[in-house]
Amino acid sequence: xxxxxxxxxxxxxxxxxxTISCKASxxxxxxxxxxxxxxxxxxGLEWMGIIYPGDSDTRYSPSFRGHxxxxxxxxxxxxxxxxxxxxxxxxxxxxxxxxVAVLGRGDWFDPxxxxxxxxxxx
Amino acid sequence: QSVxxxxxxxxxxPGQKVTISCSGGSSNIGRNYVSWYQHLPGTAPRLLIxxxxxxxxxxxxxxxxxxxxxxxxxxxxGLQTGDEADYYxxxxxxxxxxxxxxxxxxxxxx
Numbered sequence: 675x676x677x678x679x680x681x682x683x684x685x686x687x688x689x690x691x692x693t694i695s696c697k698a699s700x701x702x703x704x705x706x707x708x709x710x711x712x713x714x715x716x717x718g719l720e721w722m723g724i725i726y727p728g729d730s731d732t733r734y735s736p737s738f739r740g741h742x743x744x745x746x747x748x749x750x751x752x753x754x755x756x757x758x759x760x761x762x763x764x765x766x767x768x769x770x771x772x773x774v775a776v777l778g779r780g781d782w783f784d785p786x787x788x789x790x791x792x793x794x795x796x
Numbered sequence: 797q798s799v800x801x802x803x804x805x806x807x808x809x810p811g812q813k814v815t816i817s818c819s820g821g822s823s824n825i826g827r828n829y830v831s832w833y834q835h836l837p838g839t840a841p842r843l844l845i846x847x848x849x850x851x852x853x854x855x856x857x858x859x860x861x862x863x864x865x866x867x868x869x870x871x872x873x874g875l876q877t878g879d880e881a882d883y884y885x886x887x888x889x890x891x892x893x894x895x896x897x898x899x900x901x902x903x904x905x906x
Contacts, residue, residue, distance in 0.1 A: 718897065781831075
């Protein structure tokens, strides 16, 4: 069974750093992109970016580029989303998902992790 | 502000049918596959439709997808109370070189 298991909820202060994780199992971690999706309180899903663990190639949404960093450790089949300096506006649920892509035709996300709630408050 | 447009909400009685539209442009829906996701409160989003109109295993045939030009549609027949959720369309945008989601549509079962 393909599964993504995310790390637990976090409570942080503005300016602090944070790394959340997404551990994959049941498939070849290095041959599928992993995507990250944000859902702010009461809002919809936002595409943040994707990382290809096989070579660490990344694509960021302009809205998130420079504020988060996506990495992956193939030795433990785990993807990470990192912040160096959190803001209150980073308070949200963050989902990871396996991206299935068809070259030149598009993609979809399946399955999704259970989500990591990040709360940033002083 | 998403490049995709969905109605904020749709509703129908149990057993009835609803359709949810997702409108985009030539750089996204017009040239790339559309997928649809169901998001129940407190759970992870679930893939309902991929490649415009295909259902993953385990998704009932009450859910269907279609696409024409730069618009896509999700249909849900035989509406059940368990279908109350937010539904999102998603696709790749070749102009942005990134993925996009629609703003989401809340389905209410009256």
